[in-house]
Amino acid sequence: MNPSSAATAAVEERAALLLAVRRAGVRDISVMRAFESVPREAFAPHKFRDLANNNMALPIGCGQTMSRPSELARRIEALRVGPAHRVLEVGAGSGYCAAILARLAREVVTLERFATLATEARLRLEGLAVDNVTVRHGDGLAPDPELGDFDRILVEAALAERPVTLARRLAPGGALVYVLSEKKAGEKRPRQRLIKLDFSETGELRETDLGPQSLGFAAFGVAQAL
Numbered sequence: 179m180n181p182s183s184a185a186t187a188a189v190e191e192r193a194a195l196l197l198a199v200r201r202a203g204v205r206d207i208s209v210m211r212a213f214e215s216v217p218r219e220a221f222a223p224h225k226f227r228d229l230a231n232n233n234m235a236l237p238i239g240c241g242q243t244m245s246r247p248s249e250l251a252r253r254i255e256a257l258r259v260g261p262a263h264r265v266l267e268v269g270a271g272s273g274y275c276a277a278i279l280a281r282l283a284r285e286v287v288t289l290e291r292f293a294t295l296a297t298e299a300r301l302r303l304e305g306l307a308v309d310n311v312t313v314r315h316g317d318g319l320a321p322d323p324e325l326g327d328f329d330r331i332l333v334e335a336a337l338a339e340r341p342v343t344l345a346r347r348l349a350p351g352g353a354l355v356y357v358l359s360e361k362k363a364g365e366k367r368p369r370q371r372l373i374k375l376d377f378s379e380t381g382e383l384r385e386t387d388l389g390p391q392s393l394g395f396a397a398f399g400v401a402q403a404l
Contacts (some may be wrong), residue, residue: 191231195247198233202248206255212281213251218244221274221302238272240292245334249391250275256374256388257330257355259283266325266347268318269334273299276311279332286311287325289318317345328352336370340385348377357391 192214199213219230222244226236236244254275259265259282267276270290276299279286290296293315300313318333319341327349333341333356344383345354354375361368372391376384 188231188241193235194325195231197252198248202252204248204251204255208282209251209255209278212237212254212278213247215281216274216277217306218247218274220306221272221277221299229282237293239277240295241291242269242271242295244272244274245263250278252391253332253355253372253386254278254282256372257332257353259330263329264326264349265330265332266318266328266343267332267334268320268321269314270296270299271334273302273313274336275312275332277303277306277308280308280311283330284310287314287321287328288312289314289316289321291315321347331355336368340373345375345377345383347399348375350377350379352377 179382196210196214199210204210204269219227222230222236223238224283229236233248234247235246238244259279261282261284263283264285265283265287267279267286267288268365270276270288276286288299288311290299290313296313297314303311303313327347329349329352331344331348331352331354333344333354336357336359338359340358341354341356347356356373358371359368360374370391372388374386374388378384
């Protein structure tokens with residue numbers, strides 16, 4: 179394939195990816211623009227880069243995956259990130275989601291429990307000159323108190339229980355989005371639902387079920403008391 183044909187194909191693939199995001203119901207223009215501006219292929223492992231602009235999950239090592247862009251976009255849209263917000267991402271993965279959040283927020287802190295993935299994500303973000311993201315190696319479900327509170331929290335893992343302790347790191351008026359994974363008796367696979375927790379100015383935690391959602395990996399157990 180000659181260079182001009184390759185460039186045309188890349189543009190067409192990217193347009194198809196954005197169309198898949200819109201078909202998933204995403205309508206927020208700022209979210210669409212963020213996805214358009216961040217090259218997914220820059221975050222995909224080299225051997226999967228030719229598949230990066232397809233609406234599919236991709237393996238990234240350590241048993242983790244890059245989510246389907248359409249599902250990721252739904253989670254980010256649900257979070258309603260604004261330019262003044264400080265955002266915590268639990269699960270840096272490849273760094274792709276953090277790069278998109280960086281286009282929407284004032285500051286992003288992303289925590290990754292696998293040191294290898296944290297290092298690789300940091301290098302990718304630095305390579306794209308994304309300067310408002312901090313990547314840390316650590317347990318995202320128990321962030322260091324010195325990190326302070328956040329306006330928005332996005333959990334990039336399916337959880338077996340409501341992450342109440344993590345929700346306490348929200349500033350008043352903040353919101354947390356995660357995927358709840360529940361397996362009922364007789365079912366072969368767990369059901370995954372997109373859940374949003376809103377923390378009111380008066381300290382009330384309100385839960386909203388936003389419908390089915392898929393992450394493509396097993397849920398983590400979260401034993402936390404109300």
